[in-house]
Amino acid sequence: MARSQSASQTAGPYVHIGCTPNFAGLENMYGGHELGAEMFSSDAVGTWMTVTGQIFDGDGMPVTDAMLEFWQTDASGRYAPHGGSEGWGRRAVDAEEARYKLRTILPAGLGCEAPHIKVWIVARGINLGLHTRIYFDGQDNWQDPVLAAIDDPVRKSSLIATRDGDHYTFDIHLQGDYETVFLNV
C-alpha cells in the first residue's frame, strides 16, 4: 500500500538539543561526543583543508540558530566506500556570527561532477531543509552539470568557495541579491 510522504516541519530554534546536544548545553549527553564532529578519521588520505563561512538571512543578519550537515566523497571520489559515516559531518553555527568551520579533505570529482561538498541547511524559519553545494575555486568546474545549468555569473559564484592556501570560505545567503543557489535534489 502506498503511503504519503511525511511533511517537513521547521527544525525550529532548538534543533541543537536533538542533534548537537552538548553544544546546546546538555552536559555529557551521549558521552560528550557530538555526532558528525569529524568528517573523516584523522588518518584519511587526501588534501586536508578547512572550510569556513557564515549564513545570512534576507536582511543580511546572521542566522545564528542554523544547523548544517555535509556529505562528500573521499579523495578517490567515493561516498563512504566502507559504509559508515565517513564523509558526513554536522555543525551548529555559532550563536554570535552564525559561523561554521569544517576540517576535511578535498573531495574528488565523480563522473562529470566536479569536486564538491553537499550541504543541507535547517533552522527556525526554514520549513523544508535547503540543499546546496560547495564547489572549490581552482578546480575543474566547467563541465559540472549543476554549475553549467546556471547562466548568471553572480548566481554561479554563490556555489564556489574562495581559496586562500588550504583554507576556503563559503558563505550562505538564504535570500536577497546574493542569494545562494539552492537545489531540488
Add this chain to the structure above:
Amino acid sequence: MIQNIPFQPQDMSLHPQALTPDYRSSRLRSPNQKLLSLPAGPGELTGPTFGHGLIGPNDNDLIINYAAPGQAAIGEQLMVHGYLLDENARPVSNALLEFWQANAGGRYRHQKDSYLAPLDPNFGGCGRTITDNDGYYSLRTVRPGPYPWPNGGNDWRPAHIHFSCFGTGWAQRLITQMYFEGDPHIPLCPIVQSTADPKAIEGLTARLDMANTEPMNFRAFRFDVILRGKESTLFENKLEGN
C-alpha cells in the same frame, strides 16, 4: 542496481512552501529564487549510516536518560512508537532517528528558551534510536507541554516532538514534528498550517494506541514517518529482471 534508482520527487502538495508569511520567521529565511533541479547522482542516493553500536541503552528513554540515578522526568508517561517507511511502504531499516522536545511544562533545556515554565532537573529533552530490520522504533518520554512563542500575536505551539530522520540516501533527509491527536492548537498554529494539505497534517498526528498502552504504566501513541521512496515501477521491473 537498486542503488541507482532515483527517489520519487518531494511531494510539494504535502511539504510546506519556503515562504509562509503567517510563520513570521520564514519571511527573511525563504529563498526568492526557484530551486535548481538536478538529476540525482550517487551522492544523493547514498548517505551516512550509523551502526547500532552508536546507541546507548537509555538513548531512547527520555524519562531517565538525563535524570539523576533513581530519579525520573516529571510528566505524563508515554511510549511513542511506529515505523520508518518509504512511500512504497517498505521498511527503512537501520536508520538513525533523533528526537527533541520541551518538558512537561513547555520549556526547552536551551539557553535561548526564556519561557517562565521551570526546567525539570531530570529532563534533557533529547533522545535517539536506530530502526530495526522492520523499520520499527520506539521511545519513552513524557508528554511535552504547549508553549507560547514570539510570532507577532498570542501564538502557542501544540504539544510536539521533533523528529530528525535519516534514510538510505542523502535526498531522503527529513526533519519534521509529531503532534498529538485532538490537540486544539493544531488548527491554530502557523507552523503546523504551513502545510496546506489536511492530509499532511493528519500524517504528522500521532494516534492514541490503547492496544500497546501498558496498564498502570504508560500510554502508547503510534506515529509512522514516511520518507521518499524509490520510483516503484523501475524497482519492480528490476526485480523481475526486465
